[in-house]
Amino acid sequence: MEPSLIRNFCIIAHIDHGKSTLADRFLEITGTVRPGDMQAQFLDSMDLERERGITIKGKAVTMSHTTPDGVTYQFNLIDTPGHVDFSYEVSRALAACEGALLVVDASQGIEAQTIANTLLAMEYDLELIPVLNKVDLPQAEPERVSAEIQQAFGFRADEILYVSAKEGTGAREILDAVVDRVPAPTGDVNASPRSLVFDSEYNSFKGIIAHVRVKDGSITKSDRIKVMSSGKVAEIVEVGVFAPGPTPTDSLKTGQVGYIATGFKEVRDCTVGDTLTVDRSAAVEPLPGYFPLKSMVFAGLYPSDGEEYNNLRNALEKLQLNDASLEMEPESSAALGFGFRCGFLGLMHLEIVQERLEREYDLDLIITAPSVAYQVELTN
Numbered sequence: 001m002e003p004s005l006i007r008n009f010c011i012i013a014h015i016d017h018g019k020s021t022l023a024d025r026f027l028e029i030t031g032t033v034r035p036g037d038m039q040a041q042f043l044d045s046m047d048l049e050r051e052r053g054i055t056i057k058g059k060a061v062t063m064s065h066t067t068p069d070g071v072t073y074q075f076n077l078i079d080t081p082g083h084v085d086f087s088y089e090v091s092r093a094l095a096a097c098e099g100a101l102l103v104v105d106a107s108q109g110i111e112a113q114t115i116a117n118t119l120l121a122m123e124y125d126l127e128l129i130p131v132l133n134k135v136d137l138p139q140a141e142p143e144r145v146s147a148e149i150q151q152a153f154g155f156r157a158d159e160i161l162y163v164s165a166k167e168g169t170g171a172r173e174i175l176d177a178v179v180d181r182v183p184a185p186t187g188d189v190n191a192s193p194r195s196l197v198f199d200s201e202y203n204s205f206k207g208i209i210a211h212v213r214v215k216d217g218s219i220t221k222s223d224r225i226k227v228m229s230s231g232k233v234a235e236i237v238e239v240g241v242f243a244p245g246p247t248p249t250d251s252l253k254t255g256q257v258g259y260i261a262t263g264f265k266e267v268r269d270c271t272v273g274d275t276l277t278v279d280r281s282a283a284v285e286p287l288p289g290y291f292p293l294k295s296m297v298f299a300g301l302y303p304s305d306g307e308e309y310n311n312l313r314n315a316l317e318k319l320q321l322n323d324a325s326l327e328m329e330p331e332s333s334a335a336l337g338f339g340f341r342c343g344f345l346g347l348m349h350l351e352i353v354q355e356r357l358e359r360e361y362d363l364d365l366i367i368t369a370p371s372v373a374y375q376v377e378l379t380n
Contacts, residue, residue: 001074003255004184008076008213009129010058010093012121013103014113015082018133018165020044020055022103023079025171030063030075032244043079043244048355055081056352057322058089058199060096060211060257062241065175073179076257082113085346088293088325090117092198092272095290096213096257099127099182101174102153106132106140106162110148118153127182130155131174136164185255192283193217195252195260195276202318206237206261208270209246213257215287217278220251224279225262228286232269233279237261267317272324295327295343299350300368301357302339308363309338315361316340319353326353336366344370 011019020041027033027042043059044050063075078093094100100121104114121128130149135142146160161177163170199211219225221239226232238261240248252258264270273289303312316328327343344350350370357363 006255008097009099010078011101012117014111017105022165032063058093061244085349094124096198103131106135106142109145130160187216187254189254191216192281194283196287197274200321207263218253228275234263237263297344299370302336302366304364306337
């Protein structure tokens with residue numbers, strides 16, 4: 001796919017304003033998911049997300065969209081969380097995109113995270129497309145909320161799109177607007193390959209799987225991957241795109257979003273914010289990474305059985321791959337033994353991390369009372 005025919009965008013909004021439902025309509029319209037496989041909030045694949053009705057992890061998916069004039073484009077969409085405790089997921093998604101759909105509930109109007117995410121997108125110089133969702137609700141006030149959006153962010157009235165994600169009305173027009181308004185990715189097709197790692201996960205067979213946005217050049221499955229921060233080199237196990245599940249391809253080219261199974265077994269060998277290049281023609285200058293977020297809440301995590309300490313450490317390291325905003329450092333307690341003092345973005349973040357450790361890694365944990373860090377300035 002030529003870079004001029006690629007569009008990378010994400011959906012940002014306050015919690016419960018209909019991002020995931022809108023993503024469902026896009027998957028249906030583009031035929032990315034077969035009707036028999038479709039389910040509500042399709043991209044929210046984690047059990048915790050379905051139980052709580054919230055998005056915890058940003059999800060990338062590659063779609064094909066044909067415009068009315070018969071041209072087919074490749075869309076790389078990232079559905080992001082709306083809760084403030086997962087805002088780091090949003091910032092990483094924005095760095096991988098050129099545009100963003102700013103979704104606002106027509107009945108609730110602009111809320112806190114709407115403003116925070118918009119300012120974040122402006123920092124990354126993204127093309128914003130304002131979308132008013134839930135216009136079909138009896139209590140919807142599209143005219144009032146539209147005026148709010150114009151006043152708060154400076155959009156023109158004719159820039160705002162109206163949609164009912166639940167009914168599907170207006171969704172196709174949004175996809176056409178993405179083609180017209182979101183710029184194609186820039187990058188040098190012939191330069192040394194550079195890919196930004198915006199997310200990662202651990203697979204016991206394929207090692208660390210890096211979710212990447214290719215900025216320059218191309219990476220093929222026959223290449224040897226090189227991590228620019230550490231200089232570590234490994235044979236690529238697999239490259240591919242999310243369509244919507246991991247789908248192997250021969251290569252990833254400039255502008256594309258996909259994954260690289262690196263084969264690295266050590267968690268520290270490839271982390272979020274790293275730049276990946278290839279050994280045959282290594283790039284010299286890495287891409288700008290991410291600024292680490294400052295933890296807001298701290299709590300001690302201890303295994304209920306002291307012999308599980310090493311399992312807890314391994315689980316936390318693997319979870320950090322998938323949640324780069326989680327901080328950890330070893331600590332010990334006279335009462336609880338050895339454990340870790342962990343930093344979180346908020347109480348919801350703490351709760352989700354605890355549940356993921358217990359469910360995904362079969363751990364039984366003791367959590368100390370959450371606290372905040374403070375600095376004392378003496379009178380002298």
